[in-house]
Amino acid sequence: MKLIWLTDTHLNFLHKEDRMSFYQKIKETSGNKVVITGDIADAPSISSLLTEMAKAINIPIYFVLGNHDYYHGSVDLVRQEMIALTEQEPLLHWLPIAGVQHLGHETILLGQDTWADGRYGDYANSLVSLNDSRMIADLFQSKILGKYALLDKMQELADKDANHLKVNLINAIKNQTLKKIIIALHVPPFPEASLYEGKMSNDDFLPFFTSKATGDVLLQISKENRDIEFLVLCGHTHSKAYWAPRNNLIVKVGAADYGKPEIQETISI
Numbered sequence: 001m002k003l004i005w006l007t008d009t010h011l012n013f014l015h016k017e018d019r020m021s022f023y024q025k026i027k028e029t030s031g032n033k034v035v036i037t038g039d040i041a042d043a044p045s046i047s048s049l050l051t052e053m054a055k056a057i058n059i060p061i062y063f064v065l066g067n068h069d070y071y072h073g074s075v076d077l078v079r080q081e082m083i084a085l086t087e088q089e090p091l092l093h094w095l096p097i098a099g100v101q102h103l104g105h106e107t108i109l110l111g112q113d114t115w116a117d118g119r120y121g122d123y124a125n126s127l128v129s130l131n132d133s134r135m136i137a138d139l140f141q142s143k144i145l146g147k148y149a150l151l152d153k154m155q156e157l158a159d160k161d162a163n164h165l166k167v168n169l170i171n172a173i174k175n176q177t178l179k180k181i182i183i184a185l186h187v188p189p190f191p192e193a194s195l196y197e198g199k200m201s202n203d204d205f206l207p208f209f210t211s212k213a214t215g216d217v218l219l220q221i222s223k224e225n226r227d228i229e230f231l232v233l234c235g236h237t238h239s240k241a242y243w244a245p246r247n248n249l250i251v252k253v254g255a256a257d258y259g260k261p262e263i264q265e266t267i268s269i
């Protein structure tokens with residue numbers, strides 16, 4: 001079984017012929033399934049572009065959403081759309097709703113969107129203002145109320161997803177014998193995995209480029225289950241990274257360039 005990993009494809013920035021040649025490249029890898037770790041497109045285009053990709057490559061696509069997938073939309077509305085899409089399109093599976101996927105012998109895949117939570121770096125003194133707080137209705141409404149209302153909203157979203165991840169992991173481990181769990185996320189869960197030009201993001205950017213809530217869940221669950229290998233795939237920073245905070249916990253972040261989507265890796269299961 002070959003799992004093709006894509007991230008931060010931003011398909012809405014591509015002309016149709018460029019999207020088609022990217023899909024052709026995916027087909028040529030002869031993989032069996034695709035996993036996408038977010039920032040696939042934006043809210044108005046995500047359903048149609050995922051449907052277009054599924055039709056072109058004709059293999060199952062498992063995905064989580066990134067912050068960009070909510071741009072020009074609201075969190076609830078986009079999520080409702082993803083639930084409907086997962087029900088309607090047999091090849092498309094939004095992982096937070098689709099749940100645990102069995103990939104092979106004692107290997108499963110699961111995922112959550114995840115959000116940056118402002119807990120790493122120096123949120124108090126950071127002057128960074130991401131488009132998220134202008135382009136996503138929920139974050140925009142919070143930002144109007146002030147810097148700390150925005151932080152509260154970021155943490156509410158991040159903690160909810162981290163908690164879902166924790167519950168899903170605990171249930172999956174309880175219900176079966178597992179050797180390996182592949183976890184698809186969008187935001188890197190550790191500062192060491194959140195790079196910019198090969199170096200750790202600085203204290204101004206880390207609040208927006210890491211999710212401590214997710215990282216804490218991963219550290220705890222991997223510590224309690226030393227016989228299981230946890231492979232975490234994510235994106236968001238566009239900067240390739242590899243970080244193994246424990247023997248059985250590996251985090252990989254994919255590289256990305258706007259307008260030039262790439263296949264990150266083909267993972268043999």
Ligand SMILES: [Fe+2]
Binds near residue numbers: 039067068186235236
């Ligand atoms: Fe992102």
